[in-house]
Amino acid sequence: MTESPRTVRIMDTTLRDGEQTQGVSFSPDEKTNIAKVLLDLVRVDRIEVASARVSPGELDAVANIVDWAARRGLAERVEVLGFVDGGRSVDWITRAGGRVLNLLAKGSEKHCVGQLGKTLDTHAADVRETVGLALARGLKVNCYLEDWSNGYQDKPAYVYGLVERLADVGIAHFMLPDTLGVMTPERVFCAMSDMILRFPGLLFDFHPHNDYGLGTANCLAAAQAGVAAVHCTVNCLGERAGNASLAEVAVNLRDQLGFEIGIDETHLARVSELVEYFSGKRVADNAPIVGADVFTQTAGIHADGDKKGSLYHTRLSPERFARRRKYALGKLAGKASLAKNLERLDISLSEENQRRVLARIVELGDSKKTITTEDLPFIIAEVLDSKDYNHAQLLACNVSSSLDLESTASIKICLGDEVVTAAGSGNGAFDAFINALTKPLKRNGITLPELKDYEVRIPKGGRADALTECIITWDTERGSIKTRGVHANQVFAAIAATMRMLNILMHGAAAERPADVPDAVV
Incomplete structure (x- = not known):
């Protein structure tokens, strides 16, 4: 008899825990767009989208996401972190239309006594009260045991006692975080196996952090131990060194462990790019799965x-x-x-x-x-001393920028056999050049593609007079391509990159091509 494939759920917490990355704050619209891609395209099982009571903007974001998800039957997959606060988090989540509360409790005696100043019995009673309030309002409740990894190592009896006191209250998932990222895969496997065997009627999640670079490996160990779900973020966003990478965890669960998961891998790079853009945190070129250079x-x-x-x-x-x-x-x-x-x-x-x-x-x-x-x-x-890519030549150019005035550009350009002049103004010298260039191009039926990304850099340790490299990514009908220009003046470096793009376009449109170079368009 063939063994059934093992399954594990994936919860993405980019929009909650990922926002604890230094300098990252998503707007309500950005959160909504990321949530749509995660649920609708990447098809993660659950998403955690906010912390309760943070701000009015956060309330709007949760309301927008839940409203969109409800219209698609996905509202139960949208979760919000809340606190033991006399029901204020419950009220906040209910007001936003939320359906799931992820309640934060103290998973170590050190946190319970040192931070709350409470005993295990008192804290457990407070948690039970909040869970009861949430269930009475129609919310599903999961429970984080914050600092569980240290609590389990320092005094496992406290962890067992807390879970025993909460086992019958109606909590759907007990979520066990390695809050400070201190565990190894071996310790994760042993601890998770112990929790699952000790409490066979309960569902456990594992929530890693990546302080030692073991986030992905620890997720795999937890999955092997039999957890119900593992938590990740897009591009490893999160506190300090971040969380485990959604892309890395999903692919390793499939390839290394043979798990059956619902992730659509064809959209992993897309959501990575979206989060990179909205967060302002660049992904390393050699990042597994989603990095620019990994293939x-x-x-x-x-x-x-x-x-x-x-x-x-x-x-x-x-x-x-x-x-x-x-x-x-x-x-x-x-x-x-x-x-x-x-x-x-x-x-x-x-x-x-x-x-x-x-x-x-x-x-x-x-x-x-x-x-x-x-x-x-x-x-x-x-x-080959070929002139094939001299369809357009910039013969002369003057750009001018002034404080509190529009920038201007005057150009003299050769398009094929025709020499033309044009002028333009804009919000900056490069914009003025583009506006000037657009005029003769339009008369010749040529439209520049949309500028998708623009990078300017100089060599490390360079001086003020160092050469500047400008790399522009253009969105063409045949996909994204990059062109590069080098000049001591960064505006003219960008102009050189633009002229290179123009020549690629014109060459692609040429009816006749030399036999030795039949097609040079990407």
Whole structure:
């Protein structure tokens, strides 16, 4: 007989615990949008969206989320943290339309005595009273045992006694936090196994923190022990070092432990990007699953192995997450790396020209230049002395910015065989340039794509006169692409990146292409 797959629920607390990240505060609209993606697209089982009584804005956010969720039959999956406060949290959550209270109790004697100044019996009685108030108002109640990990280690009898006193009051889930992130996977497994065996009629969740970098591993250990649910956040947001990563936990539960979970992996990168944008906290390029570079092969030998038989592929295929594999161009690139990028661009080159282009790529990589797939057509044009990517040339440009006045730009540009001039104004010098450039482009039926992201940086330790690198991400019909410009003036670096994008657009629209470079548009 085939063994049934093991299951575990996932509760995402980005909108509550994740907001305890230093400097992170989501607006009501931002919270609502993140909640919609988590429940509707990523399909997490539960979300914790706020702490009760924080602010009027928080009340509005909870009301908006619950209203949206109720219309889709998902209101029971929206949870709010509340406190033992004489029923004020219950009133707040009820006023917001909430259906689930996650009640915070003290899971260690140290917290109970040192912070509350109460005995176990007194605290348990207070918790029971609040649970009774919540149930009478129609709320479902879960209960956090704050500092459970230290409480279990220091005095397990206190933890057992608290759970025994609350076991019959109607709590749906007892949620056991590693509040300070001090546990190891072995300790999590043993402690969780003990709690589950000792209280077989109760449901337990595990809530990790990542202070030692063990958040994901501890979630897996808890799942192996048999917990009902594990808690995560998007992009590891949370207090101090944060919580366990939703993406990492979900993928490891499936791949390493064979658990059946309801997560739609194709939207993990999307929710990561959304939270990154709203939180202002950048995700590391090498972050597992969602990082910008995690599906990029840098070494030429890896590209060669993939070309000859997908030798460096694993179950973590980019297609699984609605992403794409890339092969980096730099000093470690080989013939296969170049070939993979040429294939992506649908460009054909002779063996000799590939050798020349690769030599130039290695040379640029040696000087620490950043090379992207979008740079390839320009490197090819440079190496082969081709004029294919000179469809548009900026012949002259003057930009001016003043305090409390609009910026202005005057340009002289060659579009094909036509030389034109234009002027524009805007909110900053680059905006003025874009407005000036738009005029002759419009007359020629050309529309620049939407600017999606804009980065400016100088080398570390650079001086005030250091070169500036501007990288602009554009949202085109064929996906996002990046163009790069370098100049001592950051406005002109951005202008150079824009001109590169314009040439890509014009080349893609050209009816005839040279036989050796049939298509250079991403």
